[in-house]
Amino acid sequence: MSAVSSGPGRLLLVGGGNMGGAMLRGWVDFGLPADDLHVVDPQPGEALRALIAEGRLRHSTTVPTSPFDVVVLAVKPQVMGDILPNLAPALTPETLVISVAAGKTIAFIAATLGERPIVRAMPNTPALIGRGITGCFANPLVTPALRDKAEALLSASGAVVWVEAEADIDAVTAVSGSGPAYVFHLTEALAAAGEAMGLAPDLAMTLARHTVAGAGELMIQSPEAPAQLRRNVTSPNGTTQAALDVLMAEDGLGPLMRHAVTAARDRARELSKD
CATH class of the missing domain: 3.40.50.720 (NAD(P)-binding Rossmann-like Domain)
Structure with a gap:
């Protein structure tokens, strides 16, 4: 600076x-x-x-x-x-x-x-x-x-x-340029899931906002890789593991995110030809 x-x-x-x-x-x-x-x-x-x-x-x-x-x-x-x-x-x-x-x-x-x-x-x-x-x-x-x-x-x-x-x-555009929108949508989805479990909408959104924001700040400040931070939260056969079994399945979040980021990258390439 x-x-x-x-x-x-x-x-x-x-x-x-x-x-x-x-x-x-x-x-x-x-x-x-x-x-x-x-x-x-x-x-x-x-x-x-x-x-x-x-x-x-x-x-x-x-x-x-x-x-x-x-x-x-x-x-x-x-x-x-x-x-x-x-x-x-x-x-x-x-x-x-x-x-x-x-x-x-x-x-x-x-x-x-x-x-x-x-x-x-x-x-x-x-x-x-x-x-x-x-x-x-x-x-x-x-x-x-x-x-x-x-x-x-x-x-x-x-x-x-x-x-x-x-x-x-x-690729940068697809990962970080558009990436905040993915995180905002994740927050929406997490809050909606909490609401579906019976939480009041405002409470569910507050929990989701602070969870996503806090996890992001932890990734910035911690020397550990995100994979290790994930493992730190996950107890064998616990609640987090039950959720990750869904998110990390063959048709889970990983393939879906690759598909989404590829779509964003391909659109960026199209824009460069306009």
């Missing part, structure tokens, strides 16, 4: 929605100067409007005509084709471009912006509370210094990992 605090240079964020806003709050919290941070969003949301009112950043509805050191693209994939041609006034040959748009490849971006340093990144929604994880791929024009700059910026909203092949970003 010290790299963010010491300054990545002039930074332009295009798109201040949920994900862009999450990154933005991280940069502001870690001391990125208001004069170095410019956001383009024609319809700023409540959080962005508050930061604008506080003078924590510069804002416009169109791309400025002055060059930036870093440009972060946080717009919806379906509007990327319309946004990219407007970025020319903000770019120099050395400008680092970071894209968090799902399914849009580096080749797609370079077709409009030209050959330049580009990082393709896939964050996830826990970035909203600084607990996200972002998978990244850098093209060969990204120098070690630029890679460090990208990592410092992206780590303002959580952990950062790098992949060696751009195709792996589709």
Whole structure:
């Protein structure tokens, strides 16, 4: 985070929605100067409007005509084709471009912006509370210094990992990008099961929320692997073992999750061809 605090240079964020806003709050919290941070969003949301009112950043509805050191693209994939041609006034040959748009490849971006340093990144929604994880791929024009700059910026909203092949970003999307939705659905299903056992709906949901959140935090803080943590909870022939016999059956959660994640990965590949 010290790299963010010491300054990545002039930074332009295009798109201040949920994900862009999450990154933005991280940069502001870690001391990125208001004069170095410019956001383009024609319809700023409540959080962005508050930061604008506080003078924590510069804002416009169109791309400025002055060059930036870093440009972060946080717009919806379906509007990327319309946004990219407007970025020319903000770019120099050395400008680092970071894209968090799902399914849009580096080749797609370079077709409009030209050959330049580009990082393709896939964050996830826990970035909203600084607990996200972002998978990244850098093209060969990204120098070690630029890679460090990208990592410092992206780590303002959580952990950062790098992949060696751009195709792996589709798998990252399927596992961690879409993954929070799987966990939220698991929580829904666990609460519904408790309700079916006779628990009051509010109580069942409270138990499910805290169980999932607490287990997640334990996995982060514990040096033990999830498999060992699972074994730690499981007594032979006990209640947990009875449930795991169902979840770990040949047609249980493992195959179902592989099927779900494969579907997400395949859809990410389809989006990259649009």
